[in-house]
Amino acid sequence: MVKRYGAITAVKGVSFCVPRGEFFGLLGPNGAGKTSLIRMIYGFSPLSEGELLVFGKDIGTQWRYIRSRIGVCQQDNTLDPDLSVEQNLHVFAGYFNMKPAETRSRTDELLEFFALQHKRRSKVMDLSGGMARRLVLARALINNPELLILDEPTTGLDPQSRHQVWDRLGALRERGLSLLLTTHYMDEAASLCERLLIVDHGKALVEGSPQELIEEHAGRNIIEISPAPDGLLAFLEAKGAAYDDLGDRIVIYAGAESGLEETLRTRFCIDQCTIRPAGLEDVFLRLTGRGLRE
Amino acid sequence: MSVRYRDISWRFLKVLHRDVVVAKRLWKVNFLVPLLEPAFYILAFGLGFRTLIGDVDYAGLKLTYVEFLAPALIASAVMWNSFFETTFGSFVRMYYQKTFDGILATPVSLEEIIVAEMVYAALRSTAAAAIMVAVLTPLGFVAFPACLLIPLVAFLGGMVFAAAGMIFTGAIPTIDMFNLPIFLFITPMFLFSSTFFPMTDVPVWGRVLSWATPLYHVVELTRGLALGAMDSDPWVSLAYLLIASIVLGDLALRSMKRRLVK
Ligand SMILES: Nc1ncnc2c1ncn2[C@@H]1O[C@H](COP(=O)(O)OP(=O)(O)OP(=O)(O)O)[C@@H](O)[C@H]1O
């Protein structure tokens, strides 16, 4: 897929495939092109170049079929402030041509699933951030979608609400739902997604399961030493070790095989020295750099 | 991005339904304006101006000024209602509330959203006209039963002004810039489309300019139905409004697609 906005190329040829039933995550810094990709997938933006099949159908011609089988939670809040919580779901069901009886039962089911029954008649404006986000999710599920597309579903939520959302998504996984998710929370990606794609500057960097990515790109343990003692950099160069020099701090990616970790611990851990298991965040920062975006 | 007419189906009614659900919540405010507005004008012109303005000759009839003015009030309400709805109303839904973005995640096309917005605006014009007819008919300003056709004219005229408003909504960068088309087009139409004075004593160029505006034709048709006589040919006015609604409707769809397809 390629996406251009006038002179800007936001997506520069990204390909990926999500099998049915998989929870797939898109990671990338601000402006990487995640939302642009997602908008093409649900037919909001036309592709500038390339080909895109959803459920085996072309989004350009079969968009109505595709959209009737997916649920989308957009990055911006698009809840209808003119309508109550319940009306938001009812009106949305209408767009999917759902029958009134089905709409009512599905609405009750979802309000209960997302613990929103008591807010049924509230105005959307009066909901807290967490409740609004849950309502967006409920709305995205109104048509019983086979594929759920979530663009940063838990941004701005407290840990309680995030865990609640994750629990709900976990429950949906059991029912065979496929998920395409973008997030800036590495723990969210690691715990929810079976496979991840990291994108930056509109290009795909790496793809794999969270575990694979960590092993391949961050090693087993991370050793942070600050400030760098004499001879450390020379030693790392000589060993061919993977590390980032942040000036006041050296971050070393220690794989399982070499005796690197042991040597560092004994020879260089003088002042401040942390050893911790490598995580997805290390992979992310290593691959996309530490510079600020946009 | 070109307009795809094959993407327009009856599903637009679902979006229309949304607007109607919202309108129902605000129905008291929505009804009050068309109910009171003609009353204010009639009081002002009937009581205040009675001694200043004499009778008006129109289509062979001798009318008091208020009799001449009343049908034009309905016609201008048609204009204001639908133009406001597709400018300020639609802009808020599109830009601030992101309502259209939300709908575009469902099996509804952008074309259907725009059509629904325009039809809703025209229905508001229709409702306003119907309420005004209900107020003005018992007072003797509008003839029964021809007045029953006025809401139909209001719908057609409403579509024209709704489409015109939508063209600006697709093109305008910020909401306060709607003052410009209102100042340049809507207010002059309100004043010069045979609303407040008949065209008989106006020089030819003025008559031609006036004839070219859609409001003139809505005023004429409303007056024809209210008074049982009109200065011009009703079929010409109907044809004008029909063609204008189709041409402007197409331009409105283009304008909005250019703005919203990213
Ligand atoms: N409608 C648009 N018009 C012009 N440029 C755009 C538009 N939408 C996005 N862009 C640009 O495309 C690039 C990718 O943006 P996109 O929103 O896809 O990033 P993202 O990965 O979703 O970022 P974030 O994490 O901040 O949401 C950015 O440089 C952005 O400025």
Ligand SMILES: [Mg+2]
């Ligand atoms: Mg984004």
